[in-house]
Amino acid sequence: MSSAVADGPMPVPPGVGEIAIEVEGLSKSFNGKQVVRSLTMQVKRGSIYGFLGPNGSGKTTTIRILCGLLTPDTGRGTCLGYDIRTDAEEIKRHVGYMTQHFSLYQDLSVRENLEFVARIYGIPSPRRAARAMIERLGLQDRAEQITGQLSGGWKQRVALGACTLPEPQLLLLDEPTAGVDPKARRDFWNEIHALAAEGLTVLVSTHYMDEAERCHEIAYIAYGELLTYGTVEKVVANSHLSTYTVSGPDLTRLAEELEKRDGVTMVAPFGVSLHVSGPDAQALDAAIAPYRADRALNWQRAEPSLEDVFIELMGQATTRRS
């Protein structure tokens, strides 16, 4: 799919800087429940920005604020240089938004859906634009198929096509690959990288760690608060988390024992080994010292994975709130 894309980078419009999204102090509540708290973030043009966080952490709400579908209670910000409070119409014209749930017309064919989008955005030749997109997506054989009958992977691909058809400068993708098989996910991500190479900025929310690692930068949000951001390496390094892997017999009982010890904040099984982590390296060493003597167990120091970091962050946030 990506090989078909060779038009070179899109020119950056004059008067617009290198920043695609810049928001400051965004807050939003629904019925007295605060969903986004004083959120500040910046996304560079042409980058793929991963938006991570547990369910209900405010990812979708933030994305909706960015594309003008929700008005923030407080805070300010711009999207492509347009004010998110006052320039909703301009934002709609230049931002592609792919909703979490499939939101094309299930009773229209792929071609009809794409032509509809092309007409709404006033693209001069909707038929030609739709045909070009169908070719780009490799959907020639399915162009006349009713969209509701496509498999999950194909649906997501059509939805991405519909978002990119009006040639937006910024894509907001809300969990685009939820429930999609690994092959389709990989193709989807190749396409996203191809789009970014053309100069498109992509903000994508996901639960998948492998997808997070394919982003240029990531941000982690929990309970509406941005807890950490930066490149994957930076996020891992900033966590100051120490991790050991341990393998051996009866890991279930070992995990139960380790979890109770001070200095160990997280024990997670990974296949035939356990990941044992703690924020304080010395305290962690002290905690596991008695078990390191056990000959049956094989202890090894390891880099914490992104998942370890996120679960640790979430644990911290929960402790802080309760």
Next chain:
Amino acid sequence: MRAVASTRGFFRRVNAMLTKELLQLLRDRVTLATMITIPLMQILLFGYAIDTQPRNMPTAVLLQESSDIGRTIIRGLENTRYFRITHQVHDEAEFDRLLQSGRVLFGIEIPANFERELRRGDRPALLVAADASDPVATGSALAALAPLVQTVLERERAIPQTTPPPFEIRTHARYNPAAVSQLNIVPGLLGTILTLTMLFFTSLAVTREIERGTMESLLAMPISPVEIMLGKILPYVVIGFFQAAMIVAAGYLLFEVPIVGSLALLAALTTLFLITNLSIGYTFSTLARNQLQAVQMTLMFFLPNLLLSGFLFPFAGMPQWAQWIGEALPLTHFLRIVRSIMLKGSDITHLRYDALALVILMLVAMTIAITRFRRTLD
């Protein structure tokens, strides 16, 4: 033993389903509230409003002689409450104009020399012109007329009741002289069918997008609420126009309902009526939170259209407050328009009030729809 067990299983499963349905129903407060209030409201509304013996029907009188007997008859008619004298006219051309525009349903003429001929036993004629385009409205009043006049004459003027009566009532049923009910029913059905189908077409238009999850994408696209509304209404104008054409054609070919007036005017005002109803349906769609609520609103609006517009029950027979409600319903105006054009051959000057009312109702509905349309998900 197994039969008992399976019976118990049957009831348990029905109970599980029933409990779930009840929980869902109780959660939807709006639906629940309408289920209770609507029947109550409607029984009160229609119970008081509908009278199949219409009263107070607007009547014009033409007195060709200035006699006590003439005035007595007119007063007597008013006392029965069948007739309400709204106009005193001076020539027959005025009669025609009032009947044509539907402002009166009866014209009663007391000819010159009526009293003298009556006393001489010459059986003078009392001339009555009735708008029979709605035979239900005028029929019972016409039937009551002869005994009524006799009673008045005996009581007030000591003229004895005789058979045949000492005068003759010469009725001229205009527009539908044979009182063929199809002539009234077919134009009425045209309006009723169009009202129901148009309301349903658009009342689901917005709620369907919300329920299917397509609204979120649509809102994120550069399209305005007015554009969405017009795009959703216009296809149904075409469909409604075909429906109307079919009904009119069937009326003409199968039931021999004439089209006395201009077909072009009928087409133009029918289109206006279609757009008005589609706008109202669309308004419901922006007010309702789900498709069930939209359907309930549609039916809630349709019933008064059916019962208070003058289609099933004579408009003139309803109490004043019910007539005011009727004036706010598009079908009331459309019925007058269709009956007038098809049966009376009226032109736009006779119908300008009803056409204007449809335009106003359309604009009000569209304004509510546009202001109620949520442009964000807040």
